[in-house]
Structure formats: C-alpha cells, structure tokens
Amino acid sequence: NAGVTQTPKFQVLKTGQSMTLQCAQDMNHNSMYWYRQDPGMGLRLIYYSASEGTTDKGEVPNGYNVSRLNKREFSLRLESAAPSQTSVYFCASSLKNTEAFFGQGTRLTVV
C-alpha cells in the first residue's frame, strides 16, 4: 500500500519554464490537497479538490493551476515558474473531515 505518491522528488527549473507535479493516492480518498512548505512558514494550502472535476483555491493559489484527473490523481502545474515558487510541495489526501495523509514531497528549485 503506497499511500500518497508524488513525482518527481526533486526538480530544478529555469525562470519561465513550466512543469507539472504529479500526485496519486491509492486509499480511495475523495479529498486531495496541494501544500507548499517554506522555512519558518509551516505549510500553506495552494488548492484542494473534493472530487473528480472539482477544485477550489486555498491560501496561496496565484501562479498555480490544478487538475483532478480522476479520483486517484491530482496534479499541480506551474505555467511560468518564478524564483518565489522555490519550495517543497506536498500532496495530501483524506476522507471527508478526517486526517490527511501526506506524500514525501517534491523539492522544487527555480533559478
């Protein structure tokens, strides 16, 4: 049972490049989330999704887009990466109103 799987684990982008972070869960959870973690800031919610085809903005959505491809997969896209998006990105999933389970994170550096 893999839980929440994120790919890639590490990525370096040049300013202006685009990329998609992938996330998949095998726990049959309805809800999925994307967070970013920055030193001294804790984790901040970027986007979340209640079910396939539905997404909502979190605290820091600017510069990101998401797609809930199916129940298992929730991707995060950076259309034009900026140095301010250098961060560690975590995907999480949960049943409704229960604890969230987190992936191992993607460490992204934008130069």
Added chain:
Amino acid sequence: AQSVTQPDIHITVSEGASLELRCNYSYGATPYLFWYVQSPGQGLQLLLKYFSGDTLVQGIKGFEAEFKRSQSSFNLRKPSVHWSDAAEYFCAVGTPTQAGTALIFGKGTTLSVSS
C-alpha cells in the same frame, strides 16, 4: 480567520526529560485539531488528532495532547523524550470545507534532543 500559533520556534530537551510543545488556535466553532511530525527530508506523519469527546487524546510514539477550549490550546506532551523524537512538529486546525478538512498549519517547532 482561522489561525494556529506555535510560540516556540526551537526547543532543546535532554533525553529522558519531559516535553511540552505549545499550540494555540483561533477558530469560531469546535475545531478539528492535529499534531503532525516531520523528520528531515520526509513527509508529515500524524501523531494524534482531536475531533470531539475526551479532551485528552493519546497518539503514537507515546505522545498525548490536551484540548482546552477555554484557553484555545492543544498542547503536545511526552513524559520522556528519546533521541529519535528530534524532528519538526506542526500543530494544525482542520476547517471543514466542501472538499473535506483543509488544514491550517502553525509554523512549526523544531525539537532538538541533547544527550
């Protein structure tokens, strides 16, 4: 707006000593409360949670936390710290949304354990 405050950025505790990590929250209704732990380079692991009922909750690895509504607090405790407890600890409040429970995190407390 909901918020979580962890007043201590960094705490050092001797191995075998007791530990208390503080957490205060701001939320209008009865909150869902969580403590997560993160080891370096790893994801977050749930230590314990409070949804309702008994205000003293037990978690994994010998941790416990007490919900005090009057103080808006959810402090994490452990009677005897082990060197392997060195990590970063995050308190979070769950805000029910259409999607489920979106978590608002505190900024974290880094625990160091000295021998």
